[in-house]
Amino acid sequence: MAKSVNLSTNYLNEKVKRVTGVNFVDYVSQMRIAKARDLLRDRNLRVSEVAFAVGYSIIVAVQSRFQKFTRKSPTQFRITSSRC
Numbered sequence: 001m002a003k004s005v006n007l008s009t010n011y012l013n014e015k016v017k018r019v020t021g022v023n024f025v026d027y028v029s030q031m032r033i034a035k036a037r038d039l040l041r042d043r044n045l046r047v048s049e050v051a052f053a054v055g056y057s058i059i060v061a062v063q064s065r066f067q068k069f070t071r072k073s074p075t076q077f078r079i080t081s082s083r084c
Contacts, residue, residue: 033069036062040078047074 001012001024016024032054039050051062051074066074 029065030069032056032062033066036066036074037070037077037081040074041081043078043082047078050074 005012007015013024016022016027020027022030036050036054039045039053040047045053047062048059051057051059054062056062056065063073066072066077070077072080
């Protein structure tokens with residue numbers, strides 16, 4: 001990404017962190033997980049479909065990131081959000 005806008009990786013990371021409070025990778029992950037949370041409310045979509053829709057090609061990757069940012073697995077999130 002940095003190269004596509006003609007910036008060094010470190011410079012881009014510093015700028016993103018200054019604005020968002022987190023590094024670039026975590027910022028992108030947070031945006032993906034926010035979208036995944038919305039999609040998981042659709043009970044017709046499988047977790048794997050949600051993972052692919054938000055840019056993860058490996059289901060374990062979305063599960064790991066989801067757990068990191070929400071402290072729940074995608075399935076646990078779906079169950080608890082459907083109770084609300």
